[in-house]
Amino acid sequence: MFSRDRWDEILEALNANKFRTFLTAFGVFWGITILVLLLALTNGLKNGVTADFGNFATNSMFMWTQGTSKPYKGMPKGRYFNYKIGDVAAIKSEFPEIKYVSPRNQLGGYNGANNVTRGTKTGAFEIYGDYPEYIKQQPMDIIQGRFISYSDINAKRKVCVIGTGVEAGLYDKGEEVLGTYIKVNGVNFLVVGTFKMSNSQGDSEQDASTIYMPFTTFGQAFNRGESVGWMAITAVDGISITTLKDRIFSLMKSRHKVDPTDERAIGHFDLSEQFERVNGLFTILSFVGYFVGALVLMSGIIGISNIMLIVVKERTKEIGIRRALGASPWTIKSQILQESLILTILSGMVGISFAALVIWVMNSILDNAGPVDNFANPSVSMQVVFTALIILVVSGVLAGLIPANSATKMKPVDALRIE
């Protein structure tokens, strides 16, 4: 279909009126630029907002206890209870779909009182008792040393891993951290590692002012015994934690003698559900992006269609001559179609490239100016580019269809009579 002769014909026709060709192409160029930019901005917004989730494993929930709201088995309502360490094993054995269960305990809190001292320096930090799995749910970069291990858990070693904020608060610059001791609520802990959160936005200060120690050590040192403050539970990929959580709650209720119909006794935060909700929002947003972009593109395509109609009208006589010389209607139609297709695709490609340039500039400005709230790394995937290309091809054909038909509608004898 695209022989060299055909190319020559098309280029000649497009070259015959360069300014008009340029104006026509601009409509599609602009449309595709806006389409790609809209999608890129949506993506940037999405990247920004999902970064606020941190990179905590998204298929997770947090589960804690609240007072019971119903009397059950002779026990009054308003009773408080705690998960025990045995619940963790029970969940793991009952639900093979669960990937990680991390029981956690906490001391201190954001803006809490000073609770950690080292020599003359003091600081208020968040202190967590954790299991080694926790680092798989909440990825963090270990800068020096290591994270908590199971031998720490089993031996109840008084060791801890501190964040960069803690290090900055308790140590002089350049001072050796590993192997030193810090005093947490009066108990000495050996520092075995330092970490920083990978890719944290906004909460970085809080994240960095955190100390992790073995769960068992925490329980013994701070009189928690077997109690579990809350649990972070992650399901295996492909099974949503949202579908499992009710069964987990039932298990917990039966283990702690809570009325199965008691909705208040167990509190939870379903990260997966929240994440899905945000994801859903962005699915809609990118749909809007496609929709609006496609509409803008459509006006460009109508422009091409319009101009091609004028071109066909202007060339009525030429088309008549060509038909007198033996051009079949299909030859004429396919040439008009191909002209519009080439015009659309060429201007579309330029539009995509231009949008890519704008995105690149945006990214380099973002890189230089530092992170902005709720916006990061605007980009489009190759998939979007290919989708845009397919849209272009389809629309190029559509744009040419009406003019191509009108080109051959007139009888050659009438076409030849036109001056």
Added chain:
Amino acid sequence: MIEIKDLHKSYHMGNNSLHVLKGINFDVKEGELVSIMGSSGSGKSTLLNILGMLDEADEGQYILDNVPIKNLNEKIAAKYRNDFLGFIFQSFNLINYKSALDNVSMPLYYKGVKRKERTEKAMHYLEKVGLAQWSHHLPSELSGGQKQRVAIARALASDPKVLLADEPTGALDTKTSYEVMELIQGINDEGKTILVVTHEDDIAHMTKRIVNLKDGLIIDDSMVNQVRASAHV
């Protein structure tokens, strides 16, 4: 070569119907050079358009080179035009953004001839009309006579059975007209069948046979003594 029997054609404009051809009968043998004369409105252009398959008759028979021409769809009509006919128009109808050579190549392009062969053939016909050195000029850079000669080369390019010329000298001055007629006579001498529509007597007398049309009927069809155009040049 051409057989026409009882050809009728009318045009409808709103409620009015205009009966343009009211039963034309005539034959043209191979190698003839025929002029069709008549005042405006006599139906000569309509006849030529039907002969050229640009228009279709309402009634009657048209046989071209033993092929009955009827119920054509545009695709077949285009093929027949390409295979059987060469057109020469009053206003030349060259494509103005193509060089003379490309204009001449066009029928060959639509025939599906390869580029190299096409260019050779087109060049050959340009030489034949004496415009080889103008092959890369655009029509706007050529004089009227030169344009018509390019158009004649184009009409010849696909080696058609019949040349149809619609007022070929209508837009040219007398001297150039005779030059063009000389060329047409030369082509006819080589055996090509040619039909010329004209309203100029001197041009008509340069053909071998004059068919006179009036109000959609042939009123006169006679052989004439051909006047050689070269005598006037």
